[in-house]
Amino acid sequence: MSDPAAGRTERPRPRKGPYRRGRPKRRTRxxxxxxxxxxxxIAAGLVTAYYLLPLDGYSARGTxxxxxxxxLAVVLVFVWELRTIIRSPHPRLKAVEALAATLVLFLVLFASAYYLLDRSAPGSFTEPLSRTDALYFTLTTFSTVGFGDIAARSETGRVMTMLQMAGGLVLVGFAARVLASAVQAGLRHRGPVGQETGADAGDAGDAGGAEDSEAEPETET
Structure with a gap:
């Protein structure tokens, strides 16, 4: 007596090829x-705008x-970046982009202010500042190196320098911690590790449905 199970052949499920296994990695890369x-x-655009925009005709008060x-614009951009980090499917990468944009905007803003102050009130610094000199002074102040070859001489210049020092401490300490919290919130919003949500989950579901439809259902004889 023949075994009916012996004549029944199972159609193997199509295995995922290498291109399917490597697709998420390639997408992440x-x-x-x-x-x-x-x-x-973004950084190159801000620095280019700093060198190309006409920065003349401002008084010390206007500066x-x-x-x-x-x-205020830096704060608004930072808050907007926090919201995009929480909603982003890649919060860690978005946080890196947000920190880079906020930091460069902060430095270019103070470099512009120093340049305008030196133009509107000559003698505010130990030597006349070009745009490169103003950016150099901004970077040395932010990095707390302070070579001493350029220093603020006027009261307005020293107030601006102190404001940059305080803002740099806030940006490095408080803002970095807030960005880390936003990244954690974004990861919780995205779901557990390995769980796909949103468009990725829809794509995965469509792919899984297509594979299931290719396999024929088994019928017992």
Missing amino acids: WTKVVVVARAFL AVLLLSGL
Whole structure:
């Protein structure tokens, strides 16, 4: 008597090829490249605008108003970046981009303020400042190196320098901690590790449904 199970052949499920296993890794690698490139372009764009924009015709009071308005803009950009980090599918990468954009905007803002102050009130620094000199002084102050070859001489210049020092401490300490908290919130919003949500989950579901439809259901004889 023949065994009916012997004549029944199971159709093997199609195995996922290497391109399916490597697709998430390639997508993550490509996302990293895009984020790094975008952060570099933002930084390059801000520095280019610093060198190209006409920074003349401001008084010392107008320079102070411009600096305060710019600091408000930095805060608004930072808050907006926090919201995008929480909603982003890649919160860690988005945090790197946000920190780079906020930091460069902060430095370019103070470099512009120093340059305008030196133009509106000559003698505010130990030597006349070009745009490169102003950016150099900003970087040495932010990094707490302070070579001493350029120093603020006027009271307004020293107030601006102290404001940059305080803002740099806040940016490095408090802002970095807030970004880390936003990253954790973004990871919780995205779901557990290994669980796909949103568009990725939809794509995975569609792919899984297509594979299941290819396999024929087994019928017992």
